[in-house]
Amino acid sequence: xxxxxxxxxxxxxxxxxxxAVDDAVLSIARGEFFALLGPSGxxxxxxxxxxxxxxxxxxxxxxxxxxxxTDLPPNLRPSNMVFQSYAIFxxxxxxxxxxxxxxxxxxAKTELARRVDEALAMVRLEGFGGxxxxxxxxxxxxxxxxxxxxxxxxxxLLLDEPLGALDKRLREAMQIELRQxxxxxxxxxxxxxxxxxxxxxxxxxxxxxxxxxxLQVASPxxxxxxxxxxxxxxxxxxxxxxxxxxxxxxxxxxxRPEKISLSRDSGRMRGAIASVAYLGERSHYGVAVAERxxxxxxxxxxxxxxxxxxxxxxWLSWDAESVVxxxx
Amino acid sequence: MxxxxxxxxxxxxxxxxxxxxxxxxxxxxIMLAALAAPMALLALxxxxxxxxxxxxxxxxxxxxxxxxxxxxxRALFWRSIAISSVVTAVTVGLAYPMAYFVAFRVEKTKFxxxxxxxxxxWTSYLLRVFAWKLILGYxxxxxxxxxxxxxxxxxxxxxxxxxxxxxxxxxxxxAPFAILPIYVSLEKIDRSLLDxxxxxxxxPVRRFLRVTLPLSMPGAIGAAVLIFxxxxxxYVTPAxxxxxxxxxxxxxxxxxxDKVGNWPLGAALAxxxxxxxxxxxxxxxxxxxAATARxx
Amino acid sequence: xxxxxxxxxxxxxxAFLYVPVLxxxxxxxxxxxxxxxxxxxxxxxxxAQMAADGAMLRALGNSxxxxxxxxxxxxxxxxxxxxxxxRYRVPGGGAILALTSLPLFIPDIVLGIALLIALxxxxxxxxxxxxxxxxxxxxxxxxxxxxxxxxxxxxxxLEEASLDLGENGWITFWRVTFPLALPGIVSSLLLTFxxxxxxxxIAYFLAGDDATLPIYIWGQLRFPYKLPSVLALGALIxxxxxxxxxxxxxxxxxxxKARRHAMVGA
Numbered sequence: 081x082x083x084x085x086x087x088x089x090x091x092x093x094x095x096x097x098x099x100a101v102d103d104a105v106l107s108i109a110r111g112e113f114f115a116l117l118g119p120s121g122x123x124x125x126x127x128x129x130x131x132x133x134x135x136x137x138x139x140x141x142x143x144x145x146x147x148x149x150t151d152l153p154p155n156l157r158p159s160n161m162v163f164q165s166y167a168i169f170x171x172x173x174x175x176x177x178x179x180x181x182x183x184x185x186x187x188a189k190t191e192l193a194r195r196v197d198e199a200l201a202m203v204r205l206e207g208f209g210g211x212x213x214x215x216x217x218x219x220x221x222x223x224x225x226x227x228x229x230x231x232x233x234x235x236x237l238l239l240d241e242p243l244g245a246l247d248k249r250l251r252e253a254m255q256i257e258l259r260q261x262x263x264x265x266x267x268x269x270x271x272x273x274x275x276x277x278x279x280x281x282x283x284x285x286x287x288x289x290x291x292x293x294x295l296q297v298a299s300p301x302x303x304x305x306x307x308x309x310x311x312x313x314x315x316x317x318x319x320x321x322x323x324x325x326x327x328x329x330x331x332x333x334x335x336r337p338e339k340i341s342l343s344r345d346s347g348r349m350r351g352a353i354a355s356v357a358y359l360g361e362r363s364h365y366g367v368a369v370a371e372r373x374x375x376x377x378x379x380x381x382x383x384x385x386x387x388x389x390x391x392x393x394x395w396l397s398w399d400a401e402s403v404v405x406x407x408x
Numbered sequence: 409m410x411x412x413x414x415x416x417x418x419x420x421x422x423x424x425x426x427x428x429x430x431x432x433x434x435x436x437x438i439m440l441a442a443l444a445a446p447m448a449l450l451a452l453x454x455x456x457x458x459x460x461x462x463x464x465x466x467x468x469x470x471x472x473x474x475x476x477x478x479x480x481x482r483a484l485f486w487r488s489i490a491i492s493s494v495v496t497a498v499t500v501g502l503a504y505p506m507a508y509f510v511a512f513r514v515e516k517t518k519f520x521x522x523x524x525x526x527x528x529x530w531t532s533y534l535l536r537v538f539a540w541k542l543i544l545g546y547x548x549x550x551x552x553x554x555x556x557x558x559x560x561x562x563x564x565x566x567x568x569x570x571x572x573x574x575x576x577x578x579x580x581x582x583a584p585f586a587i588l589p590i591y592v593s594l595e596k597i598d599r600s601l602l603d604x605x606x607x608x609x610x611x612p613v614r615r616f617l618r619v620t621l622p623l624s625m626p627g628a629i630g631a632a633v634l635i636f637x638x639x640x641x642x643y644v645t646p647a648x649x650x651x652x653x654x655x656x657x658x659x660x661x662x663x664x665x666d667k668v669g670n671w672p673l674g675a676a677l678a679x680x681x682x683x684x685x686x687x688x689x690x691x692x693x694x695x696x697x698a699a700t701a702r703x704x
Numbered sequence: 705x706x707x708x709x710x711x712x713x714x715x716x717x718x719a720f721l722y723v724p725v726l727x728x729x730x731x732x733x734x735x736x737x738x739x740x741x742x743x744x745x746x747x748x749x750x751x752a753q754m755a756a757d758g759a760m761l762r763a764l765g766n767s768x769x770x771x772x773x774x775x776x777x778x779x780x781x782x783x784x785x786x787x788x789x790x791r792y793r794v795p796g797g798g799a800i801l802a803l804t805s806l807p808l809f810i811p812d813i814v815l816g817i818a819l820l821i822a823l824x825x826x827x828x829x830x831x832x833x834x835x836x837x838x839x840x841x842x843x844x845x846x847x848x849x850x851x852x853x854x855x856x857x858x859x860x861x862l863e864e865a866s867l868d869l870g871e872n873g874w875i876t877f878w879r880v881t882f883p884l885a886l887p888g889i890v891s892s893l894l895l896t897f898x899x900x901x902x903x904x905x906i907a908y909f910l911a912g913d914d915a916t917l918p919i920y921i922w923g924q925l926r927f928p929y930k931l932p933s934v935l936a937l938g939a940l941i942x943x944x945x946x947x948x949x950x951x952x953x954x955x956x957x958x959x960x961k962a963r964r965h966a967m968v969g970a
Binding site for chain 1: 598600601603604605606607608609610611614618619622623700703704
């Protein structure tokens with residue numbers, strides 16, 4: 081993943097005294113499904129809007145395929161955006177919405193219709209051309225927004241929390257669909273979300289942001305297994321943190337709940353079950369341990385044998401490789 | 409069990425509607441009495457005849473025949489509609505950029521601008537018309553001002569007592585009526601739609617023509633109707649600044665009730681002009697809607 | 705740089721709106737009976753003359769009475785209608801709303817003569833009372849518009865919460881509905897008052913021997929030597945209206961703040 085298809089070069093922006101984006105450096109490859117992940121206010125949307133052209137960086141540059149696009153207005157950029165609110169034009173039907181960006185090209189009527197139908201088929205909305213915005217469900221509107229952006233065959237597709245307004249089941253279905261769509265179309269996707277599960281399941285690589293800074297850029301697996309700092313470790317999935325010396329490691333240590341196993345007989349550390357959350361195929365236990373304010377989170381698969389109840393004494397154990405050492 | 413629940417829900421809804429209707433009744437009754445009854449009487453009068461000092465109640469179309477048939481009245485209808493059309497076009501045309509400015513170019517002081525724009529509306533309409541009479545008159549502000557500056561040596565006579573004076577005065581008086589509806593519809597436009605249009609390739613002008621304009625059309629059309637209909641029936645302005653060339657239909661109607669004493673004819677003139685204005689308005693609104701729907 | 709053009713336009717437009725109106729106060733201080741340039745010097749004599757004009761003061765009093773009555777009645781009617789249309793699903797509510805707005809779309813001249821005909825046919829003598837009736841007809845649509853927008857922004861669950869907490873309907877009205885609707889009521893009163901105060905044509909048709917202020921002014925416009933004192937009156941009306949408008953807007957936005965507090969949870 082070394083071609084600098086989309087390159088963000090030391091980009092910064094302030095709003096008043098607040099630093100929205102602080103010296104961001106990023107290199108995204110062609111055809112990558114890339115996520116900008118972080119809590120609200122971390123700067124991910126600002127960064128996305130700078131790529132789209134709706135915000136202008138104070139310092140730094142943005143390049144697409146080597147071409148500097150920093151000063152280009154949004155309508156001249158090789159990117160297209162799917163907005164968080166979808167921004168479907170209410171005075172146009174679905175066909176005209178999708179065709180909107182193609183009008184300038186003055187295509188022949190048949191060619192235009194072909195392109196629009198092709199886009200509709202891509203998002204599985206065949207036959208919806210005559211509908212208007214108020215006749216569409218949230219999920220359908222999202223797909224129209226997608227089709228509208230994709231029909232222009234941009235070099236980069238930008239998506240601003242596109243699944244936020246959908247209910248859980250629809251969201252999960254759309255995650256798979258988006259991923260498949262991206263693979264079939266081959267366009268570079270840059271995707272903003274605050275939902276780390278979503279980012280992990282869909283992306284090739286993720287940039288975790290906080291307070292305007294990019295904390296770590298890595299594949300989902302690497303982010304999960306080898307976070308490079310406490311913030312990333314805390315944000316992605318659930319994590320148990322141990323102060324220096326607590327488990328015999330010099331420095332801040334962290335272990336994932338599912339990497340800790342429970343036994344009635346033996347282990348490295350002894351504790352008592354403080355809470356049980358039964359989740360069907362797994363249970364989440366909170367284990368209270370002496371000299372530790374916060375219970376240790378343990379995720380264990382439920383088998384016929386291992387049901388623990390509140391108050392039970394248990395032993396915790398883990399592999400050495402499961403321990404992640406973090407800088408303070 | 410389910411039947412009982414359904415019945416109680418239905419009766420709840422019925423009583424809700426009934427309670428609502430009960431609250432509405434006083435207002436509705438009064439509005440009906442104050443509006444429907446007089447309008448019905450007006451219609452009746454238009455079919456009667458004035459016989460000396462008495463009213464002849466035999467139904468006749470004579471008044472309408474006069475109202476539509478007489479050349480002078482017909483010309484007056486058209487002149488009133490023409491003047492109001494120009495006033496509407498000018499007022500809405502001038503108000504749109506102003507409303508656009510407050511909606512899109514002003515961030516924190518929108519309130520101030522809106523208040524400033526509506527204050528003139530709250531002064532006496534009579535006095536505003538009168539102010540224009542002072543401004544446009546032979547010895548008025550413009551003439552004496554230009555003369556004292558040495559720019560002209562004879563007062564300009566074309567300023568007052570003609571349709572142009574009526575148009576200028578009415579456009580000035582009705583400006584706030586145009587601004588507010590247009591402003592509201594511009595303000596309601598989802599800004600992300602404009603971002604989307606830019607993202608899809610439109611520069612600022614195309615974006616305005618393809619998104620902002622069609623979405624603000626309902627407000628502009630509403631403003632146009634709000635101005636056109638009442639100005640056709642305006643009395644004060646043509647009376648004060650219109651002269652004999654700027655007479656409008658309302659002046660003639662008023663005459664029937666004042667000097668002439670022919671109430672049935674006045675009624676017929678009033679209803680005939682309302683019908684004409686109604687037709688023109690409907691045609692205008694459908695034409696504008698059709699034109700707007702064609703914007704892609 | 706592109707934006708500046710529109711700003712220049714906006715300023716010019718504002719000037720176009722205000723300059724004709726500002727000639728009124730300008731010439732009300734001018735020491736000459738003739739409304740013409742060049743200016744002749746400063747004087748307050750016209751204001752004194754106006755203050756001494758008995759007929760004018762009587763007309764002013766009449767207008768204040770008529771305005772207050774029309775404002776009160778139309779706001780009350782508007783309140784009932786607004787509450788009914790926003791709180792309850794009334795069958796045909798949309799049509800009813802359109803019906804009540806009808807007076808706005810009928811030219812004043814037509815309304816004036818129709819009311820004159822009706823009152824004459826009913827044998828009702830023309831007086832300030834008939835003027836009040838006519839003004840209510842055109843003020844109610846304004847009142848309904850203002851009050852509906854107030855009620856629509858109103859969280860219904862506030863009233864429900866009050867009922868749930870044990871207060872009966874009447875107390876709920878006094879402690880919850882009324883205070884929150886109050887800014888809207890005040891706004892409606894101010895708006896309808898100004899509409900009535902300024903209204904000329906319908907009053908002209910429906911007034912008996914007592915003149916309202918616009919009728920009085922209309923009568924004075926034929927006498928050139930009375931013009932400057934009419935201008936003095938106009939200038940005062942201008943200032944008073946401006947104050948009222950700002951007041952109405954302040955009340956409205958202050959009411960919005962109170963509502964926001966109420967919605968967040970006072």
